[in-house]
Amino acid sequence: KKRQEEARLLEGLSPAEPGHPGSTDTAGEPDWVTAFVQRKEERDKVDRLKEEQIRRKKREDRLEKIRNNVQLKYAAKRKRSEEEETKRLLQLSKEALSQGAGDDVLDQLDHNEEELILAEYESDEEKKVVSGLEEDDDDLEEEHVTKIYYCSRTHSQLSQFVREVQKSPFGKDTRLVSLGSRQNLCVNEEVRRLGALQLINDRCMEMQKNKHEKKSDEENEGKKRRVSRAVCPFYSYEQMQFLRDEVLVEVKDIEQLVSLGRETKACPYYGSRYAIPAAQLVVLPYQMLLHEPTRSAAGIKLKDQVVIIDEAHNLIDTITCIHSAEVSGSQLCCAHSQLSQYMERYRKRLKAKNLMYIKQILYLLERFVAMLGGNVNQNPGCQTVSQTGTVLKSINDFLFQSQIDNINLFKLFGFVERYGGPATAVKNNKENQKMAGLQNFLLTLQQGSDKEGTPQSPPVEAENDQLRAASPLMQIEGFLSALTNANQDGRVILNRQGTVGQSSLKFLLLVHFAKVVEECRAVIIAGGTMQPVADFREQLLSCAGVDPARVLEFSCGHVIPPENILPIILCNGPSNQQLEFTYQTRDLPQMMDETGRILCNLCNVIPGGVVCFFPSYEYEKQVYAHWEKTGLLTRLATKKKIFQEPKKANQVEQVLVEYAKCIKRCSQAGGQMTGALLLSVVGGKMSEGINFSDDLGRCVIMVGMPYPNIKSPELQEKMAWLDKTMPRAAGQAPSRVLIENLCMKAVNQSIGRAIRHQKDFASILLLDHRYARPAIFNKLPQWIRERTQVKPAFGSAFAELRK
Ligand code: SF4
Incomplete structure (x- = not known):
């Protein structure tokens, strides 16, 4: 491409254009004039190409320097500028204080209160008029190379991705930086111990402020010294520059970054941010990328970059949630x-x-x-x-x-x-x-x-x-x-x-994605269970003004062979009770009994772990209490140890460990007890980000359809807004489509937990005849839909499961 470009450049410079002094009537000119003109043009061309080469070389050298730990000049420059600014501010406030002295008793401020007076605030508009300061900032900024921002939902998903990069052929030469919160990256034990993110953030900021004050105190020698306050020893430019270069030289995940921070006595939270401009791949939680103030605070620039948002099934909800504010x-x-x-x-x-x-x-x-x-x-x-x-x-x-x-x-x-x-x-x-x-x-x-x-x-x-x-x-x-x-x-x-x-x-x-789409060169929204995708197209992209022709959809099958998965839609239970878990019918004792009977039958034949999802905590509690009363729990407990999803997030880990231990014990020991049954909740702590691979989930059962609560004012408003702004799709009101999509997204997310790798296998049971309706059925992911059987009677479904 470059060579073609150069050739074109040379062509453009050839003296063939009409009106060019060298091209007019060359026959009439003496030879030496023609030769001179030609030579001059050639020289110009060579000069231009040389300049370009030098520019290219400079860019490459600069990147190489980063590799070889020579880029300290940026740090020094940045540090100098901050020190100057601190001095200037102090000078300003001293002047202000001396001018105002003696005016009024109120004006006799304690020396310590100097800092409490606001510097004059100018809104951006006003600033434009005065201006001048901002250019300095630009001068200090390092150039952002073209890069990919890879985002996912959780810290563990990101670590998994980084490990894959390390294993891949690109692992050696990729400049990758992992970003995280202070909660993940802080290495100051005293601060870490505070636990809550807000407290950690506050303490860290406070210490940085103290650092600047301490510096100024040292400068004010001879004056009254203030009480010295704690500063973070890890917030040191030199150390952080060292850490930054180390980060760029070799791919590291968050844990490795933290150990490196401890080793080098440098803050990984800030050190990693300094590495962003030169990095080729930035790995970060998607909340950090989607929230504009957080994004700019971290120094992330999306202009002309590529963004990959993985595990994006909940993207719309996350965006709505991030951009909501409550007081x-x-x-x-x-x-x-x-x-x-x-x-x-x-x-x-x-x-x-x-x-x-x-x-x-x-x-x-x-x-x-x-x-x-x-x-x-x-x-x-x-x-x-x-x-x-x-x-x-x-x-x-x-x-x-x-x-x-x-x-x-x-x-x-x-x-x-x-x-x-x-x-x-x-x-x-x-x-x-x-x-x-x-x-x-x-x-x-x-x-x-x-x-x-x-x-x-x-x-x-x-x-x-x-x-x-x-x-x-x-x-x-x-x-x-x-x-x-x-x-x-x-x-x-x-x-x-x-x-x-x-x-x-x-x-x-209601919508907020336009900025990201506008700035980036390309945005990839990816996930294992992205169905139904219409929401993304309409609510995220077309609302952000993206031309539909620019949206490409790509979907591929699952890595597992077809026989490793058995999805069944069950319309009736063992005693022929129709399975329809609407708000009106699901509380009926016969519905809860029928669900219990299905579970009992399944637990008799399915080995290992069975995960049963309920639409809400309340319903799960209600069913559990009913089964306790009718003695069904005791019957279930002879085959599987029963676990319930805890409501508190900090107990999830413990329940999961116990659940996994129990399954392992049962498979090794043999006997009547064949595993464990986990009663879980759709959209709860266990429906996302947790793997029920292999024996942990040999069967996933979905009780009813987890429609969202349409009485919530927020959802109602969103529905009304969609109906007003979006056209009807296939005769259905957009609000109806939204509700169905939310429900099916939650279902897909939950049932996808059981198949986690190529050799994994599991059965999936959807208990509700409404799943067989085409509009709903088509919202199952293709790889599940293609293999799904609709069973009107329990007998034939049970026979399949036994097989
Ligand atoms: S500067 Fe870094 S290590 Fe120090 S408190 Fe802040 S986040 Fe923690």
């Missing part, structure tokens, strides 16, 4: 109280513009609480809400009714984002310095009120630790940002419950 009444009141205190204390010292923004936020908070039926000046825990219930509003309606439609939310959000949120960005160190003021003050207030029960703030019911640890403005930051979406893309849910404190405002974003 409770108590959070709103708490933010209001603390911000008022800040304003009162520093009113005279705050820049006029900042004061205006703070007043606007206070007004906003007041109106939000009023929308929940409360008053910011009273204890939210004691104010009862008169009209309870859930109301849905469009963004514009919400802004209008809360009388804030005249406030520029974009500017305000920018302000809150800068000063209220956590300082997470690698490249945002300049900002971190400036925004620390308000955050610090709010946190001081929080800690103060935690310790002493400061009377100024209305007593707010004890929230969990996670909420207390974060700045209150951070809580409303997400909500404000959500309100800046286009009217048709989102809804606000007013959830009025009991007291104002318990009530909440929730933003729900």
Whole structure:
């Protein structure tokens, strides 16, 4: 391609064009002129090609340098710039302090409070006018080479992928970096021990801030020294640069990254982020890629890159969930109280513009609480809400009714984002310095009120630790940002419950994928159980403005031979009871008895593990209680040890270990007990990301159809939105299709757990005659659908299973 390009370039330079001095009437020119012109052109061509070669070589050298640990200059440059910025800020605040000295008693601030005053905030628009600073940043940035971002849902799926890359022929030469949260990557034991992600994030940020302060203290020699505060020893540029280069030289998964971090005394969380520009393959959880602020904080740039989203069956739900933001009444009141205190204390010292923004936020908070039926000046825990219930509003309606439609939310959000949120960005160190003021003050207030029960703030019911640890403005930051979406893309849910404190405002974003699709060169949405794919096409891609002609669909069969899987749709039970688990019929005792009989029969003939999925926790509980009463559990227990899916995520591991141990024991010992039966829930902790390979799952049973709860206001709104914006497909309303798709996606996900490798085998039993309806049947993955048998009677189904 390059050679062709060069040839074309040479052709383009040949003196054949009309009007070119060398081409006109060459016959009339003396030879030496023609020869001179030709030579000059040749020289130019050679020069150009040489330049190009040099550029190419430089690029390759730069990549080679990274391999050989020579790229420290970037680190040095970055570090220098940050130090300069810190100095500049300190100088600024010193000047401000000396100017204001003696004006007023209130102005006599404690030296320690210097940091609490906000640097003047300028919204982006205003900044454009002044500008100038941003270019410096660009200068420091390393070039992002073309790369693939590979995302999956869980940490273990990502590790599995990295191990496959290591084994592959590309393992040696690929520059791969694994990204993760601080919870996964932090190597500071003291911080790690905090456990909760929010606490780890807060502590880490706090320590980085301390580091900058410590530096400035050292510079201020001779002045009063402040109490030294903890800094993270792993947050060192040199060490992190070393780690970064090590990461780029050899493929490592998260565990290996953590061990390397411990060994080299460098933070893998930041070190890995520094490796992004030069990496060819970046492996990360998909929440990190789909959430724009997280993405930019991590330094991920999607422009012209390739994104692969694996295990994408829940992508739409995840996107909806990531882009939803909820604030409770108590959070709103708490933010209001603390911000008022800040304003009162520093009113005279705050820049006029900042004061205006703070007043606007206070007004906003007041109106939000009023929308929940409360008053910011009273204890939210004691104010009862008169009209309870859930109301849905469009963004514009919400802004209008809360009388804030005249406030520029974009500017305000920018302000809150800068000063209220956590300082997470690698490249945002300049900002971190400036925004620390308000955050610090709010946190001081929080800690103060935690310790002493400061009377100024209305007593707010004890929230969990996670909420207390974060700045209150951070809580409303997400909500404000959500309100800046286009009217048709989102809804606000007013959830009025009991007291104002318990009530909440929730933003729900209906679609949000456009940006990723817009920026990337290619997006691959992949998964083992992607059926039905229509949702992805319509809700993700066409909504994002992707031309249908650009969407390619590819599906391939399963690696297992056809005889390794036996999917059966069972329409009637052993006593000929029709199997239809609707909300009306599923609670009938005869339905629960019939399900029990089926299970008993199956457990008699199926070896190893049987996993039975119920549509919800409530139904599983109800059936379990019924079976206990009728004695069926005792009968089942003679063949299989019974396990139930725990409701708490931290118990899942233990139950699974016990379940696996029991199956192994039974297969080795022989005897009457042949394995275990796991009663699980669709969409629960065991329907995803957990493998029931081999003996762990020789039969998967799906009791009824797990339709989502259509009474949920969120789903209703989504259905109404789809009906309004999407055409009917094959005579069916889009909302109906959505419900069926959600149900079948959950089914496919659950039943896919049993077949995990080429030699695996299992039977799949779908208990409900409605699975045989064409619209539903066609939503089974092709590799299952092709082999599915519809059995009206239990006898013939049982005979097949026995075989
Ligand atoms: S800098 Fe890294 S190692 Fe230190 S606390 Fe933060 S995440 Fe942990």
